Amino acid sequence: xxxxxxxxxxxxxxxxxxxxxxxxxxxxxxxxxxxxxxxxxxxxxxxxxxxxxxxxxxxxxxxxxxxxxxxxxxxxxxxxxxxxxxxxxxxxxxxxxxxxxxxxxxxxxxxxxxxxxxxxxxxxxxxxxxxxxxxxxxxxxxxxxxxxxxxxxxxxxxxxxxxxxxxxxxxxxxxxxxxxxxxxxxxxxxxxxxxxxxxxxxxxxxxxxxxxxxxxxxxxxxxxxxxxxxxxxxxxxxxxxxxxxxxxxxxxxxxxxxxxxxxxxxxxxxxxxxxxxxxxxxxxxxxxxxxxxxxxxxxxxxxxxxxxxxxxxxxxxxxxxxxxxxxxxxxxxxxxxxxxxxxxxxxxxxxxxxxxxxxxxxxxxxxxxxxxxxxxxxxxxxxxxxxxxxxxxxxxxxxxxxxxxxxx
Amino acid sequence: xxxxxxxxxxxxxxxxxxxxxxxxxxxxxxxxxxxxxxxxxxxxxxxxxxxxxxxxxxxxxxxxxxxxxxxxxxxxxxxxxxxxxxx
Numbered sequence: 001x002x003x004x005x006x007x008x009x010x011x012x013x014x015x016x017x018x019x020x021x022x023x024x025x026x027x028x029x030x031x032x033x034x035x036x037x038x039x040x041x042x043x044x045x046x047x048x049x050x051x052x053x054x055x056x057x058x059x060x061x062x063x064x065x066x067x068x069x070x071x072x073x074x075x076x077x078x079x080x081x082x083x084x085x086x087x088x089x090x091x092x093x094x095x096x097x098x099x100x101x102x103x104x105x106x107x108x109x110x111x112x113x114x115x116x117x118x119x120x121x122x123x124x125x126x127x128x129x130x131x132x133x134x135x136x137x138x139x140x141x142x143x144x145x146x147x148x149x150x151x152x153x154x155x156x157x158x159x160x161x162x163x164x165x166x167x168x169x170x171x172x173x174x175x176x177x178x179x180x181x182x183x184x185x186x187x188x189x190x191x192x193x194x195x196x197x198x199x200x201x202x203x204x205x206x207x208x209x210x211x212x213x214x215x216x217x218x219x220x221x222x223x224x225x226x227x228x229x230x231x232x233x234x235x236x237x238x239x240x241x242x243x244x245x246x247x248x249x250x251x252x253x254x255x256x257x258x259x260x261x262x263x264x265x266x267x268x269x270x271x272x273x274x275x276x277x278x279x280x281x282x283x284x285x286x287x288x289x290x291x292x293x294x295x296x297x298x299x300x301x302x303x304x305x306x307x308x309x310x311x312x313x314x315x316x317x318x319x320x321x322x323x324x325x326x327x328x329x330x331x332x333x334x335x336x337x338x339x340x341x342x343x344x345x346x347x348x349x350x351x352x353x354x355x356x357x358x359x360x361x362x363x364x365x366x367x368x369x370x371x372x373x374x375x376x377x378x379x380x381x382x383x384x385x386x387x388x389x390x391x392x393x394x395x396x397x398x399x400x401x402x403x404x405x406x407x408x
Numbered sequence: 409x410x411x412x413x414x415x416x417x418x419x420x421x422x423x424x425x426x427x428x429x430x431x432x433x434x435x436x437x438x439x440x441x442x443x444x445x446x447x448x449x450x451x452x453x454x455x456x457x458x459x460x461x462x463x464x465x466x467x468x469x470x471x472x473x474x475x476x477x478x479x480x481x482x483x484x485x486x487x488x489x490x491x492x493x494x495x
Contacts, residue, residue, distance in 0.1 A: 062495050064495045065494070065495060066495045067495070151495075152495040153495050154493065154494055154495040155493060156463075156491065156493040159493065176495075177491070177492035177493055177494055177495060178492060178494040178495065179415075179416050179417060179492040179493070179494050180416040181416060182415065182416045182492065183492070184489070184492055199465065199491075200462055200463050200464075200465070200491040201462040202462045203462075203463075214416075214417070214494065216494055221494075221495070247465075247489065249489065251426065253426065254426065258487070259470070260465070260467050260470055260472070260487065260489065261470060261471075261472070262465070262472055263472075331451065
């Protein structure tokens, strides 16, 4: 036991639970002793440690760039129960970095395809495929079935959901994220240090592009995902010094790792002294293209026509827009919300739903009741309602210096 | 002169540069100097109420910045850290 872990021992019930399970059922078979022989040689692991890994239950959020290497290494390392949650399907563009899948997997459900691959790698473990979209309604139940959570999701909203669920459930969380050539990672252990919200207090969806929007070096999640697997094994085994209160950043171009210390915020909304988040709130209601189409076709049925606010940049708006939509780029929205009629429903629109989500957050914080947005944005509208619509590409360099938007 | 490390989501403002230099005796002065050279960049870091945006953290060398009045010394390295969402 590393001395740095000693103050955490009281807070960590995870390892006690694993040890209890290990004591009841977890002995290694002959083939397992051979499979894990290089672990067994390490005094920090040995037979007892390997049995702890076998008794452990780890949930990987997202079978993507990070989830692929993380789950492959965790399966190979002998994590006894490994859950994979992902509602998406394998796309050809995933194969540049998501090593769980091959060309034959394209079109298959990711969770099930991942399960097959991981089970083939290690038939001695139990791999659970959760082919669901993680949300406020199912997160506590699902995460509560596991000892430790690895976050490899591709949405900021999911990152906050997972963080909040882990804090509420007192589950350790190993978090990582990537962007172009850059990555970052941190670990949360209940009672042992700050959480993700202590680092970044609330979501800035729409200001932070994901891999599909910004691109990513294929090998980058390999490094960060392997790091997540390493942290997870250390937490389960209780060895080494985890990334508690330490944000590790990686710049692949400069080939530099850096570490930044941060502390728990006493005013953190979920792990602070007086938390305001004591349960998970359902995602804000979003309009599907069909719902918005029907509303616009028969406004009286919903109490009148909404004000459509297109929060894209002017150049995007000029190319195509919904009839009647006004253009207020996201960066100008806070200063112009007061100009909008208070008695009219607001529906925010952008290219693919990131900036409009941020606009809803801004409007809600400013006191507007029930702001709505078009899920999937103009791209979804073009697909579902108006196939002839041409949607302008997003230019990451805002045309207006005062504009915030960096999302889709 | 202060060296500023720019995270990739903000590099559209620095013509792709990961590292830029600017003068400033405090974080606020440094951000003002950055804004002069890289128009629009400050607003991506600081909100309308002059607060550091919730998805941004600023570190001087390895110490966290909590207020914009925090002093800077020549040779300091300022790191702008942005929440990343990709997975």
